[in-house]
Amino acid sequence: xxxxxxxxxxxxxxxxxxxxxxxxxxxxxxxxxxxxxxxxxxxxxxxxxxxxxxxxxxxxxxxxxxxxxxxxxxxxxxxxxxxxxxxxxxxxxxxxxxxxxxxxxxxxxxxxxxxxxxxxxxxxxxxxxxxxxxxxxxxxxxxxxxxxxxxxxxxxxxxxxxxxxxxxxxxxxxxxxx
Amino acid sequence: xxxxxxxxxxxxxxxxxxxxxxxxxxxxxxxxxxxxxxxxxxxxxxxxxxxxxxxxxxxxxxxxxxxxxxxxxxxxxxxxxxxxxxxxxxxxxxxxxxxxxxxxxxxxxxxxxxxxxxxxxxxxxxxxxxxxxxxxxxxxxxxxxxxxxxxxxxxxxxxxxxxxxxxxxxxxxxxxxxxxxxxxxxxxxxxxxxxxxxxxxxxxxxxxxxxxxxxxxxxxxxxxxxxxxxxxxxxxxxxxxxxxxxxxxxxxxxxxxxxxxxxxxxxxxxxxxxxxxxxxxxxxxxxxxxxxxxxxxxxxxxxxxxxxxxxxxxxxxxxxxxxxxxxxxxxxxxxxxxxxxxxxxxxxxxxxxxxxxxxxxxxxxxxxxxxxxxxxxxxxxxxxxxxxxxxxxxxxxxxxxxxxxxxxxxxxxxxxxxxxxxxxxxxxxxxxxxxxxxxxxxxxxxxxxxxxxxxxxxxx
Numbered sequence: 159x160x161x162x163x164x165x166x167x168x169x170x171x172x173x174x175x176x177x178x179x180x181x182x183x184x185x186x187x188x189x190x191x192x193x194x195x196x197x198x199x200x201x202x203x204x205x206x207x208x209x210x211x212x213x214x215x216x217x218x219x220x221x222x223x224x225x226x227x228x229x230x231x232x233x234x235x236x237x238x239x240x241x242x243x244x245x246x247x248x249x250x251x252x253x254x255x256x257x258x259x260x261x262x263x264x265x266x267x268x269x270x271x272x273x274x275x276x277x278x279x280x281x282x283x284x285x286x287x288x289x290x291x292x293x294x295x296x297x298x299x300x301x302x303x304x305x306x307x308x309x310x311x312x313x314x315x316x317x318x319x320x321x322x323x324x325x326x327x328x329x330x331x332x333x334x335x336x
Numbered sequence: 337x338x339x340x341x342x343x344x345x346x347x348x349x350x351x352x353x354x355x356x357x358x359x360x361x362x363x364x365x366x367x368x369x370x371x372x373x374x375x376x377x378x379x380x381x382x383x384x385x386x387x388x389x390x391x392x393x394x395x396x397x398x399x400x401x402x403x404x405x406x407x408x409x410x411x412x413x414x415x416x417x418x419x420x421x422x423x424x425x426x427x428x429x430x431x432x433x434x435x436x437x438x439x440x441x442x443x444x445x446x447x448x449x450x451x452x453x454x455x456x457x458x459x460x461x462x463x464x465x466x467x468x469x470x471x472x473x474x475x476x477x478x479x480x481x482x483x484x485x486x487x488x489x490x491x492x493x494x495x496x497x498x499x500x501x502x503x504x505x506x507x508x509x510x511x512x513x514x515x516x517x518x519x520x521x522x523x524x525x526x527x528x529x530x531x532x533x534x535x536x537x538x539x540x541x542x543x544x545x546x547x548x549x550x551x552x553x554x555x556x557x558x559x560x561x562x563x564x565x566x567x568x569x570x571x572x573x574x575x576x577x578x579x580x581x582x583x584x585x586x587x588x589x590x591x592x593x594x595x596x597x598x599x600x601x602x603x604x605x606x607x608x609x610x611x612x613x614x615x616x617x618x619x620x621x622x623x624x625x626x627x628x629x630x631x632x633x634x635x636x637x638x639x640x641x642x643x644x645x646x647x648x649x650x651x652x653x654x655x656x657x658x659x660x661x662x663x664x665x666x667x668x669x670x671x672x673x674x675x676x677x678x679x680x681x682x683x684x685x686x687x688x689x690x691x692x693x694x695x696x697x698x699x700x701x702x703x704x705x706x707x708x709x710x711x712x713x714x715x716x717x718x719x720x721x722x723x724x725x726x727x728x729x730x731x732x733x734x735x736x737x738x739x740x741x742x743x744x745x746x747x748x749x750x751x752x753x754x755x756x757x758x759x760x761x762x763x764x765x766x767x768x769x770x771x772x773x774x775x776x777x778x779x780x781x782x783x784x785x786x787x788x789x790x791x792x793x794x795x796x
Contacts, residue, residue: 174787193553195549197527197550197782198782199558200555207552210556218564236492237492252496256495258504258582262575263508269516276561277546280557282548286547287549289549296531299526300527300530301358
């Protein structure tokens with residue numbers, strides 16, 4: 159096995175179609191530690207790489223429920239226990255009035271969890287990542303499409319993987335330094 | 337069923353001009369920001385806004401030195417311009433969230449080239465709206481008393497009051513709009529970072545982009561996050577103006593105490609918001625040569641939404657008058673009679689002209705596709721919607737139940753200075769955004785291009 163200190167091997171493509179076809183070939187060849195880098199989301203890649211499931215909806219649901227409960231309890235504690243006020247003889251526990259703040263805090267907690275959860279699941283912010291060492295990688299946020307087979311993949315071999323990517327109509331194949 | 341995808345594809349290619357490439361849209365949108373050349377249009381607008389902003393600072397300073405008495409608020413009209421401006425500004429913000437959230441959920445891809453600056457408009461408008469309740473308190477530095485926190489005074493807010501609900505609604509709205517706007521911008525900040533030549537710009541965009549690299553794994557999580565934010569923003573945006581309308585409907589003042597205020601306010605908010613979208617989009621797309629991205633079709637669609645929401649507002653005007661008569665409530669009837677014939681009758685009929693009369697021109701396609709006419713009619717609508725809020729607030733407070741307690745409101749020059757000054761704050765914030773950040777969502781526009789489509793038949 160030839161596994162020196164590189165992050166992986168990266169191929170560059172000039173169209174989303176070429177990238178999707180190459181990804182499909184790479185994945186069916188048995189590589190699993192594969193990632194594609196594109197300037198916009200491509201639905202087909204999620205199909206090939208089986209990315210449709212993620213934990214974000216669960217995180218957001220739990221955070222939303224926590225927000226709603228804490229909003230309700232905050233009001234209950236203040237209006238019933240800590241600072242009871244008699245407003246026109248209404249009951250201290252006047253739940254219809256509590257609904258609004260409960261709702262707003264549900265949304266607030268849910269949205270904060272969406273944002274923070276997205277960052278956590280993506281591993282962002284990340285000040286350094288090896289893929290940026292690839293020359294021309296800055297075009298991945300413009301009009302080029304990249305496919306990287308990572309060195310941690312059990313099938314990875316510096317020379318054969320390099321050669322395999324070259325057979326996939328790539329514009330250019332390069333090694334990704336750490 | 338078979339030709340359905342074809343129809344959608346045709347509609348999508350129509351959205352932006354067909355000459356664009358993936359690199360071309362990137363260069364054009366990022367080029368507005370990443371250039372040494374600042375157009376005269378920007379400088380002119382910014383300095384006009386800046387002058388008005390100075391007026392805002394002057395009047396806010398004056399207010400803190402002398403107190404809220406410099407405004408025309410006297411018993412019984414204690415809400416005056418401040419709350420009118422608050423409701424007006426917060427309503428304007430609603431169109432941004434509508435475009436970014438509701439149209440995303442409805443899969444309206446034409447929104448892709450206007451959502452970013454519409455969301456920025458929301459943030460600027462909410463920032464302006466927030467100034468008024470703060471200044472109206474008279475002691476803005478004590479604003480945190482509205483928030484429940486353990487304090488040595490031993491008092492807490494009354495959660496049965498709509499004014500406390502407002503604090504929660506508007507704060508949530510501001511935070512969620514900011515998150516949604518920033519989340520939507522992360523991939524584009526990555527593009528800006530990769531394009532930047534200047535080291536400082538590279539660092540600043542790099543920090544803001546947080547290391548975004550366009551990974552397929554990230555895109556999949558990112559798209560889930562955008563849908564979730566849209567799904568939560570949709571009920572939020574409808575709730576915010578609903579809660580603003582509760583400030584009025586929960587009170588028993590004639591002209592306020594009615595159940596249809598929430599939908600009426602939300603429709604009015606979206607109506608004025610789309611007017612503001614057009615007021616901003618029309619000159620900006622002309623000045624920056626973005627007519628290929630913000631096309632006449634976008635303007636026409638906005639005009640159609642204005643027409644729809646404007647008609648809801650027109651219906652509400654008719655219904656509230658009808659209900660006042662039909663209720664048999666003498667105070668309610670008197671309040672509406674005062675509106676139409678009393679001291680504020682000029683404002684009332686002028687707002688009917690602005691909001692309902694001028695709206696009827698939008699039925700004509702010729703009018704909807706002529707930007708200059710749309711621009712003028714949008715300004716007329718903005719004025720009309722401001723007058724509507726003025727009418728509701730001042731008209732009802734000035735003449736409530738007992739004629740002996742009636743009193744008229746007279747705006748002072750400080751009232752006007754604060755209102756115009758807040759427009760300056762809005763312009764300055766918005767034009768700083770235009771100069772520093774990509775005002776059109778680059779990655780979402782890329783997905784509209786034919787080159788972005790994966791062709792299934794060509795296998796490697």
